Amino acid sequence: MDPTTTCAVISIALIVLYSFTRPRKELNTPPIIHLSDEALFQYPRQAYEAALQQHGSVIGVYRKNRLEYIVDESLALQVLTNDSLFSAERGTAAILNMPILNALPYSLIGSLDKLVTKGVTPILERQLQRLGPIFQRHMFELAAKADDAKAPVPVELAHSVHEAMAQSMLLLIIGEKEADHDLIAAAIKVAFDVAIVAGIYQNIGYWSRTFPSTWRAFIWIRLMIFTIPWTFRRIGWRVWKDLKQARETGKTDHIDPDCLVHYLVKDNGRIPGFTESIWIISLTLGITFASIHQTSAVIVWVIYELAVRREYLPELRKELSSILETDPDTGKPALTFASLRNAELLDSFIREVLRMKGDTIAVFRLSTKDAPLGGYVIPKGSLITPIATLSHENPKNWGEDANKFIGDRWVGTDKTAASVSTSYWPFGLGRFACPGRYLAVAEIKLMILTLISRVDIFMEGGKYEIIDPLNTVAVPPRGQLLFLPLEKPLL
Numbered sequence: 001m002d003p004t005t006t007c008a009v010i011s012i013a014l015i016v017l018y019s020f021t022r023p024r025k026e027l028n029t030p031p032i033i034h035l036s037d038e039a040l041f042q043y044p045r046q047a048y049e050a051a052l053q054q055h056g057s058v059i060g061v062y063r064k065n066r067l068e069y070i071v072d073e074s075l076a077l078q079v080l081t082n083d084s085l086f087s088a089e090r091g092t093a094a095i096l097n098m099p100i101l102n103a104l105p106y107s108l109i110g111s112l113d114k115l116v117t118k119g120v121t122p123i124l125e126r127q128l129q130r131l132g133p134i135f136q137r138h139m140f141e142l143a144a145k146a147d148d149a150k151a152p153v154p155v156e157l158a159h160s161v162h163e164a165m166a167q168s169m170l171l172l173i174i175g176e177k178e179a180d181h182d183l184i185a186a187a188i189k190v191a192f193d194v195a196i197v198a199g200i201y202q203n204i205g206y207w208s209r210t211f212p213s214t215w216r217a218f219i220w221i222r223l224m225i226f227t228i229p230w231t232f233r234r235i236g237w238r239v240w241k242d243l244k245q246a247r248e249t250g251k252t253d254h255i256d257p258d259c260l261v262h263y264l265v266k267d268n269g270r271i272p273g274f275t276e277s278i279w280i281i282s283l284t285l286g287i288t289f290a291s292i293h294q295t296s297a298v299i300v301w302v303i304y305e306l307a308v309r310r311e312y313l314p315e316l317r318k319e320l321s322s323i324l325e326t327d328p329d330t331g332k333p334a335l336t337f338a339s340l341r342n343a344e345l346l347d348s349f350i351r352e353v354l355r356m357k358g359d360t361i362a363v364f365r366l367s368t369k370d371a372p373l374g375g376y377v378i379p380k381g382s383l384i385t386p387i388a389t390l391s392h393e394n395p396k397n398w399g400e401d402a403n404k405f406i407g408d409r410w411v412g413t414d415k416t417a418a419s420v421s422t423s424y425w426p427f428g429l430g431r432f433a434c435p436g437r438y439l440a441v442a443e444i445k446l447m448i449l450t451l452i453s454r455v456d457i458f459m460e461g462g463k464y465e466i467i468d469p470l471n472t473v474a475v476p477p478r479g480q481l482l483f484l485p486l487e488k489p490l491l
C-alpha cells in the first residue's frame with residue numbers, strides 16, 4: 001500500500017474508533033415514564049395525556065420495545081415543523097419499520113411528496129374527471145345491493161371502497177384504464193401488505209404486540225423479500241414493460257400522459273435507464289400504498305360517523321341537490337369538481353371526523369441531532385411525536401365546546417378538511433404535510449355524496465366499535481352498515 005493510501009486508511013480507522021469510543025456527554029433528557037401495555041393499547045389517550053399533565057410537556061415512553069418521546073400541544077409546532085432538528089422523512093421511515101429508506105441515495109418519501117405535489121395537485125380537476133366515474137360506479141353498485149329492500153339491509157362497505165380506491169389509483173398511477181379483477185386485487189393486496197410491514201395492524205395482534213422486535217425482523221423478511229415483490233409483480237411488470245418500450249423506441253406516447261409514471265419519466269429528463277426504471281417502479285409501489293390505504297380507512301370512518309349521526313343526512317342531501325350541475329352530454333344532474341368544492345357542509349363534517357376520531361400518536365419525526373426542546377435535550381436519532389388530541393380538542397384552540405362533535409362547525413369559515421394548522425394536523429404539518437390531502441378529501445366527498453344520493457344509511461345497533469384505540473389513523477372501526485333505498489334518488 002502506498003503511503004497516501006496507508007495514511008487515508010489509518011485516518012478513517014481513527015475517526016471510526018473515536019466516534020465509537022468517544023465518551024458520550026451526559027444529556028439532560030426528558031423523564032422516562034412507564035405506561036403499562038394495557039394502558040397503551042386499551043386507553044392510550046388517557047394514559048399519554050395524564051402522564052404529560054403530571055410530568056411536563058415532554059416525556060419518554062417505551063412502546064413495543066422502542067423509546068418514543070411524546071410532547072404536548074405546546075411543543076407540537078416546533079416538533080412537526082423544525083426540519084433542521086426533526087426530520088419528517090426519517091421519522092416516517094422509522095415508524096413505518098423501514099429505516100432502510102434512510103440509507104438510500106435518494107429520498108423515497110421526498111420523491112413521493114414531489115410526485116403528488118407536482119403530478120396530481122396542479123391537475124386535480126382533470127384527475128378527478130378521470131377518476132370520478134370509477135368511484136361513482138363502485139358506490140352505485142354498492143347502493144344497488146339495497147334495491148327494492150323494504151327494511152335496512154346489511155352491506156359490506158370496506159371491500160367496495162378498497163376496490164374503488166385500487167381501480168382509480170391504478171388509473172392515476174400507471175394509466176390502466178381497464179384494470180381487470182386480478183390487477184385490482186393485486187393493488188389492494190400490495191397496500192395491505194405494506195400496511196402490515198408498516199406496523200399498522202401491529203397493535204391488534206398478540207405476537208406482534210408482545211414480541212415486537214422478533215415480529216419486526218420476521219415480518220420484514222417475509223413481506224419485503226417475498227410477499228410484496230410477489231403481489232406487486234403484475235403492477236411492477238406493467239410499468240417495466242412501458243419503460244422498456246420507451247427505452248427501445250425512444251418515445252413515451254404509449255404511456256397515458258396524465259398518469260404518474262408518465263410524470264416520472266418526464267421528470268427524469270431523459271428516457272429512464274435500468275436503475276432509473278427500478279427507482280420509478282419503487283415509487284409506484286410507495287404511492288400505491290400511500291394513496292389507497294389511509295383514504296380507504298378514513299372513508300369508512302366518515303360513513304360510519306354519518307350512519308350514527310343521521311341527523312346530518314337531510315341537510316347533506318339538501319346541500320347535494322344545491323351543488324349538482326348538469327352534465328352537458330346527457331343533460332342529467334352530475335357531480336363535478338365545482339360541486340365537490342361547494343359541498344361545504346360535507347367538508348365540515350369530514351373535518352370534524354378527522355379532528356375528533358381520537359388520534360393520539362399519529363405523525364412522527366426523528367431528531368437528526370441532539371435537539372433542545374422544552375428545557376431538555378432529545379438525543380440524536382430519537383423518535384418524537386405530539387399527541388394529536390391535545391391539539392385537536394384543545395379549548396384554547398377551538399373554544400369551550402372543543403371536545404364536542406359539531407358537524408357544521410366549520411361551515412362559513414376558511415377552515416376546510418384539508419387545511420392543516422398547529423391545531424389541526426390529521427394530514428401532518430410543515431413541509432411534509434400530506435401532499436395527497438386535496439385528492440383524498442375530494443375522493444371521500446365524491447363517494448359519500450354518491451352513496452347518500454341513492455340510499456339512507458344506518459349502523460346496526462346505532463354504533464360501531466373502535467378496533468385499535470392506539471391507531472385510529474389507519475385502522476377503521478368495525479360495525480355493520482345498513483342501507484335502505486331512497487324513494488327518489490338524487491343521482
Ligand code: HEM
Nearest residue numbers: 112113290291294295298426427428429432433434436440
Ligand atoms: C384521508 C387520507 C389521508 C390521510 C389521513 C393522510 C395522512 C398523511 C400523513 C399524516 C402524512 C405524514 C405527514 C407529515 O409527516 O407531516 C402523509 C404523508 C404522505 N401522504 Fe398522505 N394521507 C392521506 C391520503 C393520501 C393520498 C390519497 C395520497 C396520494 C395521492 C397521499 C400521499 C402521501 C405521501 C406521498 C406522503 C409522504 C410524503 C410526505 O410526507 O409529504 N396521502 N399522509
